[in-house]
Amino acid sequence: MESRIKIKDLEPNAYQAMYGVEKYLSSTSISKTYKSLIKIRASQINRCAFCIQMHTRDARLEGETEQRIYALSAWRETPFFTPEERVVLALTEEVTLIANNGVSDEVYKEAEKYFDGNYIAQLIMTIVSINGWNRIAVSTRLAPEVI
Numbered sequence: 789m790e791s792r793i794k795i796k797d798l799e800p801n802a803y804q805a806m807y808g809v810e811k812y813l814s815s816t817s818i819s820k821t822y823k824s825l826i827k828i829r830a831s832q833i834n835r836c837a838f839c840i841q842m843h844t845r846d847a848r849l850e851g852e853t854e855q856r857i858y859a860l861s862a863w864r865e866t867p868f869f870t871p872e873e874r875v876v877l878a879l880t881e882e883v884t885l886i887a888n889n890g891v892s893d894e895v896y897k898e899a900e901k902y903f904d905g906n907y908i909a910q911l912i913m914t915i916v917s918i919n920g921w922n923r924i925a926v927s928t929r930l931a932p933e934v935i
Contacts, residue, residue: 792928806924809917816910820850822876825860825869826911827918829877830884832861834922841932843918872902876911883915 796803813823824847831839844857859866863877875898882891899908924930 790929795924795928806917806920809913809920813910813914813917816914817907818910818914821852822873822911823914824850824852825873825876826880826914828857828860829863829880830915830918831922833881833884834919834926836922836925838925838930838932839918839922875899875902879908879911880915883912884919 824843827843828840828847831843847857848854856868859868860877863869863874869877875895878895879891879899882889882895896908899911903911
């Protein structure tokens with residue numbers, strides 16, 4: 789597959805703006821586990837091989853188990869995720885696929901059982917950010933590193 793433009797080189801200010809969102813997200817109280825689950829699951833949905841490789845590698849380094857990473861695309865069918873993680877994954881899927889049905893009241897109300905408004909806002913921003921990165925990587929055919 790032939791790669792395309794490198795937005796980072798052509799429009800460095802755009803990348804700096806994206807990194808600004810990442811800097812904000814690093815200051816939030818969202819756990820590394822939630823961030824990893826969000827980044828991997830959204831990247832799976834968006835078929836972003838570059839991001840899947842990067843974020844699964846990072847998750848393993850942060851202590852995430854192979855079993856949970858492998859089961860992530862079928863999380864509803866496993867006992868490996870906590871109720872809070874399930875809400876995070878459901879919200880991730882609905883925000884990522886927002887054109888289908890939006891974010892359902894059911895998922896949003898479930899999120900409110902576990903998280904306050906600020907935390908939900910931070911989760912949504914985390915989901916929005918990885919979706920942006922996925923779209924950059926997929927549209928420019930950013931390929932994962934062969935290891």
